[in-house]
Amino acid sequence: MNEFLEDVDPDETQDIPLRSGAMEEQVLLQPISRLMHRKVDSLAPEATVADAVAVMTAGGHGCVVVVEDGQVVGIFTERDVLTRIVARNLAPAEIRLADCMTPNPECLQPEDEMAYALHMMVVGNFRHVPVVDDGYAPVGIFSARDLQREVVGHFEKDILNLPPKPTRQGPTRRYAG
Numbered sequence: 001m002n003e004f005l006e007d008v009d010p011d012e013t014q015d016i017p018l019r020s021g022a023m024e025e026q027v028l029l030q031p032i033s034r035l036m037h038r039k040v041d042s043l044a045p046e047a048t049v050a051d052a053v054a055v056m057t058a059g060g061h062g063c064v065v066v067v068e069d070g071q072v073v074g075i076f077t078e079r080d081v082l083t084r085i086v087a088r089n090l091a092p093a094e095i096r097l098a099d100c101m102t103p104n105p106e107c108l109q110p111e112d113e114m115a116y117a118l119h120m121m122v123v124g125n126f127r128h129v130p131v132v133d134d135g136y137a138p139v140g141i142f143s144a145r146d147l148q149r150e151v152v153g154h155f156e157k158d159i160l161n162l163p164p165k166p167t168r169q170g171p172t173r174r175y176a177g
Helices: 010-015 022-028 049-059 078-086 114-124 144-154 156-160
Strands: 063-068 071-077 128-132 138-143
Touching: 022 114, 022 144, 049 063, 049 078, 063 138, 071 078, 071 128, 114 128, 114 144, 138 144, 144 156
Parallel strands: none
Antiparallel strands: 063 071, 128 138
16 A cells, blocks of 8 residues: 555545656656557357357457457456356356347447546446447457556566565465366
């Protein structure tokens, strides 16, 4: 926690103005088009969850955008696999994306500022947000990982030059399975 918030009740921190600094000006006011992934993994609503998982695994991505007639109609994420399929013991090869996707997801546009995207992601608890053009066609994906890489880039020496293990370690016992 920041030193200026140490003596403040966490429930009261919403009214405390944040410090402004060079990183905020450099990063948060820039358009998301600078960081977004331009390769969009997309499938039709009739595709199965098994199809989506195969596409996400092959591409190393955490979501697929569900597209119909060239427009975004939904998003299906890793979290959906866990909470909507695995947790309910459903068969991925038998469930259509239309039946388990998040329909009509909130979307961004390439010129939206990273501050706006970050706000949307925090408030909505999203890790992936489709980026669309004016016709609602997908042009990219903005993810929490994109923003994370950018922040690490601004503090590269501080973060990447840390000692290999934290000063305070947790338990060292590991599952031997």
